[in-house]
Amino acid sequence: MWKWLHPYAKTERLYQLSSTLLPWFSIAALLLLISGCVWGLMFAPADYQQGDAARIMYIHVPSAILSMSTYAAMAIAALIGIVWQIRTADMAVAAIAPTGAMVTFVALFTGAAWGKPMWGTWWVWDARLTSELILLFMYLGVIALYNAFEDKQQAGRAAGILALVGVINLPIIHYSVEWWNTLHQGASITKLSKPSIDPAMLWPLLINLLGFACLIASLSLAALKNEIIRREKHRPWVQQLVSDI
Amino acid sequence: MVVSTLNAVFKRELVLAFRQKSELLQPVMFFILVISLFPLGVGPGPETLQKIGPGVIWVAALLSALFGLERIFRDDFADGTLEQQMLSGIPLSLVVLLKVAAHWLVSILPLIVVSPLLSLFLNLTSAMYTALLATLLLGTPLLSLLGAIGVALTVGVRKGSVLLSLMLLPFFVPLLIFATAAVEAAALQLPYNGQLALLGALFLLALALSPVATAYALKVSQN
Amino acid sequence: MRSCPGLCYYSAQFFPNYQVHKLALLDANNLTCCKSDRVLFQQLSLSLDVGDILHLQGPNGAGKTSLLRILVGLSQPQSGCVNYQHTSIEQSNDFAQQLIYIGHKPALNPALTAIENLTYWAQMHGVSLLSDIWQILSDLGLAGLEDIPVSQLSAGQQRRVALARLWIKPAKLWVLDEPFTALDVNAIDMVQQKMQRHAQQGGAVILTSHQPVDMMHNIKVLIMEYQWL
Numbered sequence: 001m002w003k004w005l006h007p008y009a010k011t012e013r014l015y016q017l018s019s020t021l022l023p024w025f026s027i028a029a030l031l032l033l034i035s036g037c038v039w040g041l042m043f044a045p046a047d048y049q050q051g052d053a054a055r056i057m058y059i060h061v062p063s064a065i066l067s068m069s070t071y072a073a074m075a076i077a078a079l080i081g082i083v084w085q086i087r088t089a090d091m092a093v094a095a096i097a098p099t100g101a102m103v104t105f106v107a108l109f110t111g112a113a114w115g116k117p118m119w120g121t122w123w124v125w126d127a128r129l130t131s132e133l134i135l136l137f138m139y140l141g142v143i144a145l146y147n148a149f150e151d152k153q154q155a156g157r158a159a160g161i162l163a164l165v166g167v168i169n170l171p172i173i174h175y176s177v178e179w180w181n182t183l184h185q186g187a188s189i190t191k192l193s194k195p196s197i198d199p200a201m202l203w204p205l206l207i208n209l210l211g212f213a214c215l216i217a218s219l220s221l222a223a224l225k226n227e228i229i230r231r232e233k234h235r236p237w238v239q240q241l242v243s244d245i
Numbered sequence: 246m247v248v249s250t251l252n253a254v255f256k257r258e259l260v261l262a263f264r265q266k267s268e269l270l271q272p273v274m275f276f277i278l279v280i281s282l283f284p285l286g287v288g289p290g291p292e293t294l295q296k297i298g299p300g301v302i303w304v305a306a307l308l309s310a311l312f313g314l315e316r317i318f319r320d321d322f323a324d325g326t327l328e329q330q331m332l333s334g335i336p337l338s339l340v341v342l343l344k345v346a347a348h349w350l351v352s353i354l355p356l357i358v359v360s361p362l363l364s365l366f367l368n369l370t371s372a373m374y375t376a377l378l379a380t381l382l383l384g385t386p387l388l389s390l391l392g393a394i395g396v397a398l399t400v401g402v403r404k405g406s407v408l409l410s411l412m413l414l415p416f417f418v419p420l421l422i423f424a425t426a427a428v429e430a431a432a433l434q435l436p437y438n439g440q441l442a443l444l445g446a447l448f449l450l451a452l453a454l455s456p457v458a459t460a461y462a463l464k465v466s467q468n
Numbered sequence: 469m470r471s472c473p474g475l476c477y478y479s480a481q482f483f484p485n486y487q488v489h490k491l492a493l494l495d496a497n498n499l500t501c502c503k504s505d506r507v508l509f510q511q512l513s514l515s516l517d518v519g520d521i522l523h524l525q526g527p528n529g530a531g532k533t534s535l536l537r538i539l540v541g542l543s544q545p546q547s548g549c550v551n552y553q554h555t556s557i558e559q560s561n562d563f564a565q566q567l568i569y570i571g572h573k574p575a576l577n578p579a580l581t582a583i584e585n586l587t588y589w590a591q592m593h594g595v596s597l598l599s600d601i602w603q604i605l606s607d608l609g610l611a612g613l614e615d616i617p618v619s620q621l622s623a624g625q626q627r628r629v630a631l632a633r634l635w636i637k638p639a640k641l642w643v644l645d646e647p648f649t650a651l652d653v654n655a656i657d658m659v660q661q662k663m664q665r666h667a668q669q670g671g672a673v674i675l676t677s678h679q680p681v682d683m684m685h686n687i688k689v690l691i692m693e694y695q696w697l
Contacts, residue, residue: 326575332540333564335592
């Protein structure tokens with residue numbers, strides 16, 4: 001009896017888990033981001049070389065760091081889905097991919113906006129920016145593949161394989177781009193070239209990093225809830241849930 | 246028994262390629278046409294052409310290879326041959342490996358064969374051409390192996406060819422970087438063993454992992 | 469066996485106690501199949517003995533093809549397992565040797581001839597007696613059509629070429645998805661007789677068909693109902 005309830009119970013339990021976790025992550029994200037941004041943008045000292053323009057770092061650096069970690073999280077979900085044949089893990093892949101793409105886009109956008117005052121142009125083929133751009137394409141590939149299938153079960157499995165192939169390629173791409181960059185530009189422009197960062201600047205940066213992580217988690221959880229509802233809309237428990245509202 | 250079976254797979258691919266010659270010629274024509282457009286677009290200056298030449302040839306090779314890539318599994322999936330192959334008891338990853346090899350032979354090798362002509366078009370020196378040829382010979386099998394995973398993933402999707410490019414092109418970035426770097430090094434009369442070794446390492450990695458991933462993706466597509 | 473009200477029921481000819489058969493060639497336990505996140509069938513068990521012919525019936529979309537694909541191992545069930553001679557089909561050594569599956573798709577490359585297609589298939593499946601392929605094809609009414617590309621044959625002729633596999637490979641278990649589609653009366657009769665003989669000689673057949681399969685004496689029927697959950 002339990003065995004054939006297994007697939008239903010799982011999505012339902014995951015849905016409940018996401019519903020429980022979502023408010024905590026959202027509140028944490030809100031508090032951390034507000035305090036980090038206010039601290040960073042208004043009270044932290046300006047960079048002595050770059051002036052106030054460097055304050056975009058408080059958005060750019062966390063999003064750039066987390067865009068890669070989000071891909072890793074997606075790949076872990078994909079691995080779980082493939083190795084243990086867990087359907088909800090494939091759903092998580094589908095939920096994390098758009099969030100990751102968004103974070104990557106934020107990193108690219110803020111990077112370009114930072115580039116304008118610093119380098120005088122919106123776009124420079126800097127190694128990090130190029131890596132971020134390719135990462136964005138990889139996220140878009142996963143999303144496009146997932147959406148191309150009508151059977152979402154198959155879609156989740158296929159997107160999972162692509163995410164895993166991508167995670168093997170990601171370091172190769174990253175280092176090849178870095179190597180290409182040094183080859184073509186000599187000593188490239190690095191953004192955090194100073195060996196140590198002033199603690200007054202470091203603290204708001206760390207707070208924002210944590211805040212972004214919470215934001216990504218809460219957005220992914222919300223997307224996961226939607227994904228579960230969308231795919232399980234014919235199940236009794238979802239109908240029960242709807243009628244309760 | 247496995248050996249004779251695999252022999253049959255290989256032979257069949259060659260026979261099919263021979264019967265569908267026109268389909269095979271199209272990527273080669275595309276390859277030549279794209280490269281002929283570049284002098285018209287950027288001007289006929291020999292130095293400019295020599296500078297952009299390796300990159301242009303490699304990008305054009307990537308795109309033309311992508312066109313022919315779907316051939317690896319498309320027909321077999323559509324007519325059900327793939328199902329029968331899966332039920333035959335022969336390990337699917339071996340069959341995949343042979344199909345990729347046959348595909349490379351019939352649709353990518355022609356691109357390499359016409360590449361001397363194109364290096365003339367783009368004014369490459371003979372040292373640069375030697376390096377280009379080496380990178381093409383090492384790099385295009387890698388391209389086929391990676392491409393096979395993508396084709397296996399999209400084979401069940403209608404109109405999957407644009408999707409295929411979207412998925413695969415980011416993975417070809419390292420290939421493009423190392424290959425063009427080798428040719429540039431050759432242009433400056435520097436050794437380029439390092440780049441070739443990197444390409445070789447990537448090829449071996451793909452050779453080990455790609456057939457397994459492709460076979461798994463094909464099974465998912467059948468589900 | 470659990471009863472599944474309204475989902476699948478079995479005709480009286482179909483024996484319910486699937487577990488205790490010494491002769492069971494193929495048995496499936498508690499299969500659940502999901503397509504597009506919906507349950508197509510669940511808790512389906514069946515067993516096939518030597519000499520059985522099992523006819524799956526049901527309206528379009530009831531999951532007949534999905535069931536056949538699970539039984540041969542082309543798709544994986546959500547839960548449950550399929551055994552060939554009491555070993556899981558994934559681990560069984562001779563399951564591939566003893567199976568002929570003919571699906572909706574004929575598995576014939578349109579650019580190749582009937583002979584080329586069948587020779588390739590036979591090599592793939594480790595069958596070596598190739599000399600009588602010509603004889604088999606002419607018995608099936610395809611004399612003179614052996615070496616023109618399959619794309620130029622009619623649908624019925626293509627189906628005959630696909631079914632020629634039943635004569636080529638000696639295998640115990642036949643799984644046939646709509647084998648009679650596009651066939652004329654003559655050919656249907658031939659295939660049915662072949663199936664009958666196969667069952668009598670110690671083989672087993674599972675087929676789906678919307679045509680009545682009436683001539684066989686030991687035929688069993690499994691009726692599947694259309695039900696999206």
